[in-house]
Structures are given as C-alpha cells and as structure tokens.
Amino acid sequence: MAKWGNCDYKQLQQLRENIAHLQGIDMDKFCKDMSKELARKLLQLVIRRTPVGRYDGETYTCAMGKTHQAHTVKGKVGGTLRRGWTAKSQGEAESGSGNGMSKVASYAAALPVKKSGNAYTVEVINPVEYASYVEYGHRTTKGGWVPGHYFLTLSEQDLESLAPAAIERKLELQLRQVFNV
Numbered sequence: 001m002a003k004w005g006n007c008d009y010k011q012l013q014q015l016r017e018n019i020a021h022l023q024g025i026d027m028d029k030f031c032k033d034m035s036k037e038l039a040r041k042l043l044q045l046v047i048r049r050t051p052v053g054r055y056d057g058e059t060y061t062c063a064m065g066k067t068h069q070a071h072t073v074k075g076k077v078g079g080t081l082r083r084g085w086t087a088k089s090q091g092e093a094e095s096g097s098g099n100g101m102s103k104v105a106s107y108a109a110a111l112p113v114k115k116s117g118n119a120y121t122v123e124v125i126n127p128v129e130y131a132s133y134v135e136y137g138h139r140t141t142k143g144g145w146v147p148g149h150y151f152l153t154l155s156e157q158d159l160e161s162l163a164p165a166a167i168e169r170k171l172e173l174q175l176r177q178v179f180n181v
Contacts, residue, residue: 018178018179018180021178022175022178022179025174025178028115030170030171030174031115031120032113032115032120033170034120034166034167034170035113035120035121035122036108036109036111036113036122037108037166037170038122038159038163038166039108039111039122039124040104040105040108040109041159041162041163041166042124042155042156042159043085043086043104043107043108043124044104045155045158045159046085046124046151046152046155047082047085047086047104049149049151049152049154049155050081050082050085050149050151051081051082051134051149051151052078052079052081052082053070053071053078053079053080053081054068054070054078055070055071055072055073055074055076055077055078056070056072057069057070057071057072058070062149066147066149079096080093080094080128081093081126081128081130081131081134083096084126084127084128084131085124085126086103086104086107087127087128088127089127090127090128090129092127093127093128111123111124126152133146134148134149134151135148135149135150135151135152135153136148136150
C-alpha cells in the first residue's frame with residue numbers, strides 16, 4: 001500500500017482566513033478614497049500650471065512660453081484664477097481667502113464623490129468666470145485671438161499617466177495589510 005505522506009494545513013487555513021478578511025474590505029470606501037486622492041493630485045498639478053495675471057502694463061512671457069501684453073490696472077494683484085481652484089465662489093477667489101496650495105489636501109478630502117454604476121466621479125471646478133477663456137483661448141475686442149493655456153487639459157493628461165501607478169500602490173498597500181506581508 002502506498003504512503004501519501006503528511007501535510008500541514010495551517011498555511012491553507014491562514015490563506016482562507018486572509019481571503020475572508022479580503023472579502024470584508026469595503027471596496028466602495030477604497031474607491032471613494034482613491035477618487036479623492038486623484039482629485040488632490042489633479043489640483044496640485046493644475047494650480048501650479050494656472051497662469052497668474054499681471055497688471056503692470058509690461059509685455060511678459062508666461063510659464064507656457066506665450067507672450068502677453070499686461071493690462072495696466074493700478075492696485076490690482078493677479079492670482080484670482082489660481083486661487084479659484086480651492087474657492088467656493090469667484091468673490092472668495094478675488095478676495096484671496098481661497099485655500100491656496102497648502103490646503104489642497106483638506107479641500108480635496110471634502111469634495112463629494114458620486115457613484116454611478118461602476119464609475120466614481122469627483123467634480124473639480126474653478127468658479128472664476130473667465131477660467132474657460134484662459135484655458136481654451138478667446139477672441140479680442142479688435143478681432144484678434146488670444147491662444148489658450150490648456151492648464152487643466154494638460155494636468156488631466158498628466159494625471160491619466162500617473163493614476164494607474166497611484167492606484168496600484170494604494171491597492172498593494174491594502175493587500176499587504178490583509179495578508180500581513
């Protein structure tokens with residue numbers, strides 16, 4: 001008669017317990033947290049890229065490499081559009097009471113996440129009325145064209161390339177916690 005040998009089932013039992021724990025993870029919470037994390041990354045990217053207006057009347061080259069003629073407005077300070085990313089209204093952005101870059105994490109954490117089917121959506125909005133004109137470009141009163149800066153479009157493209165690695169890292173961390181690795 002053949003001998004089958006002996007077997008230690010402790011590791012299989014541990015694996016079963018780990019898989020049961022994995023099933024207990026709230027994936028909805030994980031997806032919402034990840035959505036907010038990606039919104040935070042998008043805000044960090046877009047705030048850095050958003051141009052700041054100048055009102056000294058001088059010609060200047062912006063960070064996007066485009067040449068502009070600044071308007072002359074005595075006492076006006078630029079940055080309303082940039083502050084708008086973390087402001088609730090245009091007035092808040094104009095007054096300078098927007099959260100700024102230092103508060104991006106808390107602002108993103110407070111954003112609502114909507115779930116529709118298997119998709120999670122976070123709306124990142126700049127309430128400044130001229131944001132779309134700076135983003136996509138606009139006509140001038142004299143019939144010319146001011147080209148867009150595409151600061152949001154470029155930031156979204158960057159986020160699309162960064163997102164898979166960020167999601168993978170967070171998921172791997174979650175799996176390591178479950179399997180005690």
